[in-house]
Amino acid sequence: MDPPPVWIMRQAGRYLPEYRELRTRSKNFLEFCYSPALATEAVMQPLRRYPLDAAILFSDILVVPDALGRKVWFVEGEGPRLSPLIEEETWRFDDVTRGIQRLAPVYEAVERIRAAIPDDIALIGFCGGPWTVATYMLQGEGGEKDRARRAIYERPEEVDDLLSVLVEMSAQHLAAQVSAGADCVQIFESWAEGLTPHQFQRVVLEPTRKLVNRLRELGVSVPIIGFPRGSGAQLGAYAHKTGVTALGIDTQTPAEFAIQVAPERMPLQGNLDPQVLIVGGEALDRATRDVMHSFKSAPHIFNLGHGITPQATPENLERLIKVVKAGV
Numbered sequence: 001m002d003p004p005p006v007w008i009m010r011q012a013g014r015y016l017p018e019y020r021e022l023r024t025r026s027k028n029f030l031e032f033c034y035s036p037a038l039a040t041e042a043v044m045q046p047l048r049r050y051p052l053d054a055a056i057l058f059s060d061i062l063v064v065p066d067a068l069g070r071k072v073w074f075v076e077g078e079g080p081r082l083s084p085l086i087e088e089e090t091w092r093f094d095d096v097t098r099g100i101q102r103l104a105p106v107y108e109a110v111e112r113i114r115a116a117i118p119d120d121i122a123l124i125g126f127c128g129g130p131w132t133v134a135t136y137m138l139q140g141e142g143g144e145k146d147r148a149r150r151a152i153y154e155r156p157e158e159v160d161d162l163l164s165v166l167v168e169m170s171a172q173h174l175a176a177q178v179s180a181g182a183d184c185v186q187i188f189e190s191w192a193e194g195l196t197p198h199q200f201q202r203v204v205l206e207p208t209r210k211l212v213n214r215l216r217e218l219g220v221s222v223p224i225i226g227f228p229r230g231s232g233a234q235l236g237a238y239a240h241k242t243g244v245t246a247l248g249i250d251t252q253t254p255a256e257f258a259i260q261v262a263p264e265r266m267p268l269q270g271n272l273d274p275q276v277l278i279v280g281g282e283a284l285d286r287a288t289r290d291v292m293h294s295f296k297s298a299p300h301i302f303n304l305g306h307g308i309t310p311q312a313t314p315e316n317l318e319r320l321i322k323v324v325k326a327g328v
């Protein structure tokens with residue numbers, strides 16, 4: 001069997017010494033993301049080391065709230081911080097057209113990256129899922145999402161309005177990336193977990209369906225990978241009802257389950273445990289082959305079930321890609 005195409009979520013990142021070096025050129029992570037030259041170089045680094053089949057734009061899902069006029073900053077070793085909406089009486093955002101103008105450096109980065117990488121490497125654009133981005137905006141940080149989930153009960157109309165703004169902003173953001181040269185896009189719904197079925201319908205399924213519709217309305221015809229991490233029993237509903245054309249599978253989801261609940265022939269992407277890239281050795285070889293095996297009856301894109309961690313080693317990733325390229 002032909003080996004599946006392979007790319008790695010967060011393939012440009014802190015596990016690479018050359019990325020850590022490049023990262024020192026900008027104190028502020030968002031500034032780094034808004035520098036087309038630095039973003040392009042970050043994308044090129046893993047491509048120089050490994051025979052990957054796709055590159056992903058170097059940016060962050062939190063450029064969207066930043067562009068909407070919310071405060072966003074990154075605390076070294078802790079992660080993103082935003083001024084939490086739940087502490088504010090009225091929620092105000094800058095207008096979407098203005099927001100898209102602010103993201104011009106991101107689209108310039110896409111143009112530069114597309115020009116810099118070979119034609120046979122796909123360039124993936126991305127945005128956060130509306131609920132995932134809303135969660136950061138609501139509670140101002142990652143960690144337990146309880147406060148964001150409570151806001152669905154406490155301030156339902158305002159949460160719906162926030163999601164509508166994010167749907168429009170994200171659709172235009174993805175459309176601009178595609179105009180600039182992205183060959184497909186991925187929606188990172190990293191925080192799809194822990195929702196009641198009713199909430200999942202309201203804050204994940206419906207906004208994602210609207211986002212996909214709006215993208216198509218804007219004339220975007222490229223493939224859309226949806227990655228609803230932690231969606232569990234709702235994975236099938238997500239795959240069938242949102243309009244995404246490929247499905248990212250998280251680490252905990254059995255391949256057989258994904259194959260069973262997804263529409264027939266939908267490409268499935270995933271889902272090696274990122275931890276095994278810290279361990280390496282035969283455990284890594286075995287786990288990699290297991291993943292290929294488990295998805296062999298579906299169109300498969302090899303990837304991890306979540307982003308690569310800073311503790312993974314470049315040598316282990318090299319080993320992983322060799323095993324994938326050797327096929328099952």
Ligand code: CP3
Nearest residue numbers: 009010011012013056057058059060061079080188190307
């Ligand atoms: O290579 C790639 O995959 C492309 C770049 C990319 C980044 N973030 C770069 C980044 C992508 C696709 C993202 C998406 C993203 N950002 C998600 C969804 C995917 C996921 O992992 O669930 C989320 C939830 C975020 C928000 C965010 N940004 C977090 C939680 C962090 C980590 C904080 C930390 O310090 O661990 C970031 C920062 C970030 N985004 C880094 C990178 C390379 C590390 C910061 C640095 O290099 O200083």
